[in-house]
Amino acid sequence: MVKSCFLVLASFLYPILIFFEYFCGMVKVSIIGSGNVARHLINAFEKSETVEIVQVYVRNPETVLLEIGFDKITNDITTLDEADIYIIAVSDNAIAGVSADLPFINRFVVHTSGSVPLDALSDKNHKGVFYPLQTFTKNKEVDFKEIPLCIEAQFGADYQLLERVARVISDKVFAINTAQRRALHVAAVFVNNFTNHMYSIGNDICKENQVPFEILQPLIKETAEKIKVLSPEEAQTGPARRNDSSTIAAHLAFLSDYNQKNIYSLLTQSIQNNVKEL
């Protein structure tokens, strides 16, 4: 009788305990890696009262992480303690290997890459992705609250836990699957890497002509802000957009660098094709 009472009670209590564990308890997280993303995540979690960093695994024993206490750093992957989530924040091509090297099974392991599929993680653990879509720079602090976190998980319960952890550090959490994330990553190359290259060419042209690049800074800022209120198509201006062939010809004549000329022609053509489609 006592035993069956206990069993009934336990069967009630267990889901409640699991519920508390998932939705109210402290979440134990281990970070694997010591690069920019790892450091920024450690910084963000250290400020929270919901996520506890159990350990940080670094490959090189001499790595110093100012973000966390020395006692929590390990360089021996076999000594990883139990945690609710293991976040692999290493370079893309090292993710599969590191996830296969983990000395445990049936735990929840996520990576932080925009371009690596969920399935790249080893099958021996539950898989997930925790991709902060931002450009991280060493020594430049970022406000994680503003950084979109794109998350994905193999199982529903894992997703809920991951979402909880994500909401602790960011106000912008999105469910993004592997196919969507690949698209986002390519789009990010255009709006970030290629945009920065446009700045770089602008800077080169200024330097060659003894013009201070800072004159262009307000324009760069306004270009980025404009698309919060207008779509990029609506925001498009310039000689290509208005088919101003004499200005385009003058600019091409001005550019002496073959590479810059090529880029100018191709992007002008591309803008003009877009206009035709409108």
Next chain:
Amino acid sequence: MVKSCFLVLASFLYPILIFFEYFCGMVKVSIIGSGNVARHLINAFEKSETVEIVQVYVRNPETVLLEIGFDKITNDITTLDEADIYIIAVSDNAIAGVSADLPFINRFVVHTSGSVPLDALSDKNHKGVFYPLQTFTKNKEVDFKEIPLCIEAQFGADYQLLERVARVISDKVFAINTAQRRALHVAAVFVNNFTNHMYSIGNDICKENQVPFEILQPLIKETAEKIKVLSPEEAQTGPARRNDSSTIAAHLAFLSDYNQKNIYSLLTQSIQNNVKEL
């Protein structure tokens, strides 16, 4: 004796009067045009206590300018009253014609274009350029204080007057000659028009893959902010920068649009060439 005293006095007073006229008095400005730049300039001058807008010339008699009183608008170029500066803010290819049509000589006439040389203005008046380097959008107010004004004048005294007017509305005034302005204008096409096109392609990729473009907004903002503390070369990241050929190949395989593929290849190549040169 009285007459010579008067002459001596006048010869002292005249330069002082000129000085006051130029450096302390109200500056009378007439605006020729009714486009975005004209409207933003009218708005900015109307708030100042140093610049008085004498008249605004509009081609179309039905043009309504909410920025200024009806009595100051004229559509008859022959009725232009006397002013210290005439600012021609019309489309690039109309500047030469409008400046030739002005019904007076030996006054100070400037245009507001980044790509038109000083010499495009008619020889019958003093020439100058008053180029606000910003992207203006109808109905979107801008803070003129932050907009760089690139100014040029044929004569020193005109330059000083133009500089004074520029400083009334902006904190960022630069002496930029025609050759430098041409370079700036080309650089602006890269950092503004082409950057916006990168946003546009990013938006297209998001739409095709059911991903909200807003996820990319913080990245776009950070990309623009980063180059205030780092040079664009230092700020460059991404697969091209780190020569990550497998990600580059995956991105090219992902892109189905021929034009997007072409742009991806050319810009990747250009970033890689830059890296080699470092």
